[in-house]
Amino acid sequence: MSSTRLEPPASRLFDQLRLQGGSTNLVTSCCAYMISSAGMAVFNKLAVSALRLPITLVLIQMLFTVLTVAFKPRSVHIGSMRDALRWGLTVPMLFAAMLVSSMVAMQYNSLGMIVIARNVAPLFTLIIESFFRIPMQINRETVASLVTIVAGVAVYHIGSVDVTLVGMAAICLNMLFAVLERLMQRHLMAQDPVDISKPGMMLLNNLFGILPCALLLVPYGETAYWGTTFRSLSSSQWLLIFISCVNGLAISYAGLRVQQLVTATTFMVLTNVNKFLVIFFGVVVLHDPLSFRSGVGMLMAMGGGLWYGQARARLSEGVPSAGADKEKQRLMVDMESGGASSNAKHGMEMRPVRR
DSSP states (O other): OOOOOOOOHHHHHHHHHHHTTSOHHHHHHHHHHHHHHHHHHHHHHHHHHHHOOHHHHHHHHHHHHHHHHHTOGGGOOBOOHHHHHHHHTTHHHHHHHHHHHHHHHHHHSOHHHHHHHGGGHHHHHHHHHHHTTOOOOOOHHHHHHHHHHHHHHHHHHHHOSSOOHHHHHHHHHHHHHHHHHHHHHHIIIIISOOOBOHHHHHHHHHHHHHHHHHHHHHHHTGGGGHHHHHHHOOHHHHHHHHHHHHHHHHHHHHHHHHHHHSOHHHHHHHHHHHHHHHHHHHHHTSOOOOOHHHHHHHHHHHHHHHHHHHHHHHHHHTSOOOHHHHHHHHHHHHHHTTGGGOTTSTTOSSOOOOO
């Protein structure tokens, strides 16, 4: 690999658009991903605020996905019962925990707090990977960028007036479960792959994930509020819940399409641009508080996230690799560029490896 100067991620995005000759496919896919990605956070926030039953909302979204995939049974391929159990008894449990913790975080935090705090996800990834003795690429620049992110989150936390202990705990648990889920997915898709199609993985994730979510209804006591809550919902609130379900499916497909067309670093840029859009929506439409201090923290955390992505890109480009290693790098960047930010992507952003 030639030692050419690494261009900024934003320049790469524009270069790809130019080289594609304004390709409708590329532009449409990027726009669809950005809209669905930003919409996922926004509509989940609006839906959980309307329903006020986070676990129930997760169950509704899971049932919607199961029924949607069931309409196209030919797209579901599961190689063997062993593969189904290997996937179904591991990933869906973490997937369900990720979704529930995400909805609880949505209920107790502003959109800005969630987006900013999730920039710390790469730190969770590095810590967890060290426990599993997974080889890591890290240098002074990646450490400095992570320190910048943590400092930015701390400043934002101090300057924010609506942060609660429950809300922060939910965000931390969400990032923990998200990283564990991505690690398990990577193991079953790249290291010891299962023979399951993407719709099959979506089906197993949601079908097996329904049980643990249903069990959580008992300690949380949400079933006692079903009657009064469902009767009091307006047509516009039901529409928000429906859109959140549809958006979950849309981002699964759009995320996959974009990753097939652009580099992992460009994908990270799109993800970070979406974070600004979500924060802007929260401040302008939902009237989330944003003081001068929290604004400085936001810029530090977001800038640190972009810096970290650029640093990881330099590490990846500095090491020649074969096709399989490139795919592994793509999965690594996917985990660290917002795997925790997509609470209803149904774990379908990574491509399975067939046996």
